[in-house]
Amino acid sequence: MSGANQQQIEHWNGPGGASWRRHQERLDDMFAAFSEAALRAAAVRPGERVLDVGCGAGATTLALAGMVGPGGAVVGVDVSAPLLGRARERADAAGLAVELRLADAADAPLGGPYDLLFSRFGVMFFADPVAAFTHLRAAAKPDGRLAFMCWRAAADNDWGALPHRALRDLLPPLPPTDPSAPGPFAFADRGRVLAILEAAGFRDVALAPFDAPLRFGRGDSREAALDDALAQAAEVGPLTRLLAGHDDDLRRRALAAVRAAFAERAGPDGVFLRAAAWIVTARA
Ligand SMILES: C[S@@+](CC[C@H](N)C(=O)[O-])C[C@H]1O[C@@H](n2cnc3c(N)ncnc32)[C@H](O)[C@@H]1O
Numbered sequence: 001m002s003g004a005n006q007q008q009i010e011h012w013n014g015p016g017g018a019s020w021r022r023h024q025e026r027l028d029d030m031f032a033a034f035s036e037a038a039l040r041a042a043a044v045r046p047g048e049r050v051l052d053v054g055c056g057a058g059a060t061t062l063a064l065a066g067m068v069g070p071g072g073a074v075v076g077v078d079v080s081a082p083l084l085g086r087a088r089e090r091a092d093a094a095g096l097a098v099e100l101r102l103a104d105a106a107d108a109p110l111g112g113p114y115d116l117l118f119s120r121f122g123v124m125f126f127a128d129p130v131a132a133f134t135h136l137r138a139a140a141k142p143d144g145r146l147a148f149m150c151w152r153a154a155a156d157n158d159w160g161a162l163p164h165r166a167l168r169d170l171l172p173p174l175p176p177t178d179p180s181a182p183g184p185f186a187f188a189d190r191g192r193v194l195a196i197l198e199a200a201g202f203r204d205v206a207l208a209p210f211d212a213p214l215r216f217g218r219g220d221s222r223e224a225a226l227d228d229a230l231a232q233a234a235e236v237g238p239l240t241r242l243l244a245g246h247d248d249d250l251r252r253r254a255l256a257a258v259r260a261a262f263a264e265r266a267g268p269d270g271v272f273l274r275a276a277a278w279i280v281t282a283r284a
Contacts, residue, residue, distance in 0.1 A: 001079055001104050004127035008182055009104065012080035012125075019236040021082045024057040026232065031120065033212040034149055034277060035060055038120050039067070041208070041279045042147035047071040048115040051139060053105045053148070054078055054122015058087025058098070064118060065096040075099045075111055078122070106132035112139035117284070119148035121277075124186040133200035140284035146202055147281045150187035152209065156276035158265070159214050160184065163239040166261040167254050171242065184238075193280060202282035210279050213272040222266050229271035230259050 001009050011017075020027065028035075039060065044050065044067040052061040055076030065074045076098060078084050084100050091098045101108070106126050117136050126132035140146070154160040164174075180186055187193050190207050197205045217229025233239045239258060243251055262271045 001102075001108075003104065003107065005079070005104055005106055005125065005182070008125045008127075009079045012078075013082065015240070017080040017082040019240065020080075021057060021086050023232065023236045024059075024086055027236070028057075028059040030214050030216070031059070034210065034275075035063065035120055037210045037212075038118070038147060038149040038279055039063060041281055042116055042118050042145070044068060044116060044118075049073045049112065050075070050116045050118055051110060051112065051114045051136075052076040052122075053117060053119040053136065054125065055087060055100070055119075056080065056083045056122065058084075058090050058100070060118065060120045061087055061098050061100070062090060062094055062096055065091070065098045073099070075101060075114075077101045077103050077105045077108070077110060079104055105136065107135055110136070110139040113141040113144065114139055115141055115144055117144065117146045117148075121149055121151070121184070123148050124150050124184060125182045127182055129186075129196045130199045133197060133202070137201050137284050142284065144284040145281065146197070146284060147279070149210070149277050149279055150193070151184050152276040152278055153188040154185045156274070157185075158273040159216065159275055160238050162261050162273065163233065163237075163242055163258055166257040167242055170250065170254050170257060171246070174242075187278065187280075190278070193278065197280070197282050202284060205280070205282040207278045207280050210277045212275060214275040216262070216271040216273055217266075218270055220269070222268055225268075225270045226259060226262055226266050229262050229266070230255060233258060233262075 046069040048068045050064045055061045061076035217225045219225035
C-alpha cells in the first residue's frame, strides 16, 4: 500500500495502530452506544453482504457478521496490520467467518457487490474523499446503502477539545490546521459531507446528530478513575499528538493540567466527556 494516503497508512501501522490495539477493549466499551446507533441506522438484514470500511480491530465487523448470519457475508477492510491482526484473533475466537483485507479502501479492489457499506469512525482519513467514496460506491449494489458514523466538530467533542484547552498556556501555539485535512474531525461539517457524497454519486444523503458521553477511566474511587482516565488519554487520542516531542518536565505539567480539567467531569467511577457524532446514511 502506498500513495495519497501514505501518511495515514504509516500512522495506523505505527503509533496509532499500536495504541488502538492496546486499548481495544476499553475503546470498544467507550464506543458501545455509538456502535449500537450506527448499526441501528444501517438496518442490517440477515443474508446481506456488508463491507466494514476502516474496520480496525473488528468490533463492528463481528457485530455485523452476527446480524447478517450464516447466509450473509462481511468483509472488513483496513490499512492497519496490527488492528486487522486483532480483528482476526477475535473473529477466530468467536468462530465467525469474516473476511479481513489489508488494503487501502480508497483504491484497492474491495470485492462485492455489497448491500451495505458501513463504517464506525473509519472514513475520515482519505486524502481525496470524493475519489475514495466514488470507489466505494462502485463496490455497492445499484440499490445498496451507505451508513457510517463520523465525529462532529472538535468544539462539540470534549474528548478532542479539552486537552487543547487545558494545554493552551503551556504549549507553544500550534500552527493553524486545515479543518478538512484527513483526521478525526475531517467530516465535521455537514455541507462538506453532503458535497463529498453527492459528488461521489450517492443519493438521499442524510446526516443525523448522535450525542452520548464517552467514559474515560474507571476505578473504585473518583481519584482512581481520574488516574486511569489520564493514563488512557496519555496513550491514545489527541493528547498523545499534543505531547509528542516534548520533554519530561513539560509532559508532567501538561498532564497535571489535563488532570485538573478531567477532575471537573469526574464522577465516582469515571470521567465522562461530551461526544458528538453524525450518523450518515445514503443510497448508492
Ligand atoms: C478511528 S479508527 C476506527 C476503527 C474501527 N472502525 C473502530 O471503530 O474501532 C480508524 C480506522 O480507519 C483505518 N483507515 C484509515 N485510512 C484508511 C484507508 N484509506 N483504508 C482503510 N482503512 C483506513 C485505520 O487504520 C483505523 O483502523
